[in-house]
Amino acid sequence: MRDPLIHHAPHRPMSGTPQFRDGLQVRTWLTLWAMTYNLLRAAGSLASAFHAKATTATLRAHLIQVPACIARSARRVTLHLPYNWPWQYAWTHLFDTVHGPPG
Template identity: 50%
Template sequence: LTAGAEVSVTVKMDKAVKAAIAGIDEKAWTGIRYPQAIFDEDTGTWISKAEVAEVPFTAFTSRKKTERVPGRLVVRRIPELNPQDTDQPTLFDTHRFHAFFTTTDPEVLDTVTADQTHRGHAVIEQVNADLKDSALAHLPSGHFGANGAWLVCAVMAYNLTRTAGTLAAGEFARARTGTIRARLVNLPARIASSARRIRIRLPQAWPWQQGFERLFTAVHPPP
């Protein structure tokens, strides 16, 4: 901040944040639709539209005044899929909230733009989490060159696996690479040879048959 930088930091839902959210006027919420759906890890679903609002907020209020940082609390809310009490719903039973603190001037980034900009951080974080769930779980080694080579291989594997998911379409179009590996790569199949043909025998009523067939047809078209 002293050097003139602005910050945008996700905050945990502590008492102060919840109190600030509860004080937001219902008319202050603005609908927003994302051009690309956002994965909500808490619910395991993809979110394409939500509402955003903001409220003035001061960080580090427990410290002395010179260390307190004034800014804005920007909040995104989405409807709760499984409310706990539909007869007497409360604020935090009917919506899920994701908040972040920013010091950016509202004239530079309004509420909607600030949210979109901050959500851009989540895109790369999602890729990082995906990579850590696969090849990057084996890093680092004691050799810088080996780390660089392994990272290249990890990125290649990620891109190829995501391409496989895109070709399989359906639920795999946006699935994480771990899901694609578990359901389309690690096949519960038996390879059999008959009449000079290689056949893949899969379980009957296998739930991901259509996705695998789309992928197989795209990668191995008929002669």
């Protein structure tokens, strides 16, 4: 069985990958890449059962690239999600789980 981190590696856009000069830069870049991957997978698991099994491209399209309008008023920020957006329930469930009251 292959490691899931390596399994999904070919599906990532690597066009912005910098040219490395030493091993420290490579390790730093891979560490940041792995942290981003793990946070995205955790967000998918918290959002819904469908997103827990989804690819990283699907998670980016459904949960990260949110078509919302940002409104600011009285020091509060409000996100206005589109009407009948297909992933509104998953996104609001993720948001409420992460930003819920302290337990």
